[in-house]
Amino acid sequence: MSGGAGASAGAGQVALELATVDYLILASYFIFVIAIGWVVRRQMKTSKDFFESGRSLPAWICALGFIGANLGAQEVMGMAASGAKYGIATSHFYWVGAIPAMVFVGLFMMPFYYGSKARSVPEYLKLRFDEKTRTFNALSFAVMTVFSSGISMFALAKLLNAILGWNFDACIFFSSLIVLIYIYTGGLTSAIYNEVLQFFLIVLGFLPLVILGLQDIGGWDGLMTNLDAYSATKGMPGAWSSSWAHMGTPTANPIGIEWFGLVAGLGFVLSFGYWCTDFLVIQRAMAAKDMNAARRTPLLAAIPKMLFPALVILPGMLAIALYHKGGTANIPLPMGADGNPDYNMVVPAMLAKYFPNGMLGIGLTALMASFMSGMAGNVTAFNTVWTYDLYQRWFKPNADDAHLIKVGRLTTVVGLLLSACCAYAATKFNNIMDMLQLVFGFVNAPLFAIFLLGMFWRRATGHGAFFGLLIGTLAAMVFQGSTLPVGESVSLLKGGWLGVQHTFVSSMAQNFWMAIFAFSGCFLGTLFISLATKPNRTDDELRGLVYSLTEKQTDVPGSAWYARPMPLGLAVLAATLVLNIIFW
């Protein structure tokens, strides 16, 4: 990160030159974004409208919002970078690390989120367990969302500064101002509507990039030939062009992980922890108009999600293949400090190469849209959790509805101001940001265990959940403190500060295994403490919150298979399996 924000677009950098038509396209988009908030503001009559979209949206809109909130800049830029760095195996982040969890939350967990009276994920924890578990989750979630939206803001401003030479402060100011206006006026509905818009913009804006890149490299065969030649130079022949074939041992693939750590760490703990418990995405499904729509939200979202590798990973693979074929003359990919290409610049380099003015404006708009949808997703989740789970609970339990909307709007302002502070902190203290990310890793990794036990085991107690979480977090810290990725020296950030017991091939492997340990610690901790403590909820209180005490969902008789969650979910899983086999 250091040096990036202030660097000018000089030699070895990607520089884009915009024309009037590009500015016209950008301006049109921003006007529409703000106009949507302005029109929707008349629908904002109660706090339920503002924070929950009045629970009135059809499944397809919620699904695109669900996927749009996740389609932040980290997704678009980061997955393209990983596509260059790891090749096809990056698809594990989708076909292993997302789809199964999305199907699970839709089929099995949504009935409890949507069916209970909870307005947020932390509130579910209060109903199911107790107040301390809720507050712990609400606090860590609130801090994390502000931090994430600040990172988005920082990355956007840094990127625009580097490739267009725009002023860093002005980028921070305008991006937060636009997000502020459309959330302040139109609340969650406005955020979701804009996420739908952003979704289509990103898809239609990036598709031409992929098509042109494929034509240039000589189609799929040309891509594979060049990737194989490239992977041979890295000492792992064929590793860039297959997803599973090289997953036997960590040293055989560029990710540096073996299949078990991948499936258990990423595919189970981290993926289920994110998709099944993160209020940022769950909030979109909870805005649906009825239970069936809420359950189908993540299932419908899984369909574009499973195809996204073609849109976000393929540009990275194309870039590295083009780079191998003709070097920087072929694609303006700058060199990083470590002698490898600067993978994070894959998307800007592809834009610079293939998009003339006109489409360049579209590509840039799509990129900005992805940053903003990521930011807006965090801000709407933050204002809901702050208002319902922290403010209403601890400061004003008897607040009337109009007061809550006012607090929600004010929180939007405060949230964005705090995000901007985080963005500036990131320019100054690179390490503090990495440190925070690590701490969130500790807190989040075990989270799924208490939801799993809470929803499917009625004996789980409030003390069990709360202390189980603490044990899981502690397990994560101890694990990180006693392991180290290869080639790193002992530090608080990289690990090993308790004495190195094991060395991993990559930091990703360390991260996945840490998640496995954190989950196991929390699971066992919650299990035993629950058995040792008295249940703090009666069966009557647990109705609608726990599987065995909740009426099973029945489908509308005679409805089509795709309108019913179970067949839809199974179809999604089957399609994902086929994709895994095709690209084995």
Add this chain to the structure above:
Amino acid sequence: MQLDIRLPMGLLFLLLGIILVTYGFVSDPAIYVKHSLGQNVNLLWGAIFALFGGAMLFLSRKKK
């Protein structure tokens, strides 16, 4: 009354499509040789954007 998202979406994509197609006609063909393998992507994708926008507008009308 809820806003139908397909209406603003249709309008935006139609507008973007028109801007791209217009620019595709008036721009210097050299930029396509330099960037997009000689194809006038503004004309092509502008038409696709406009079609998509038109389809969204049609769907939002049809519902009423």
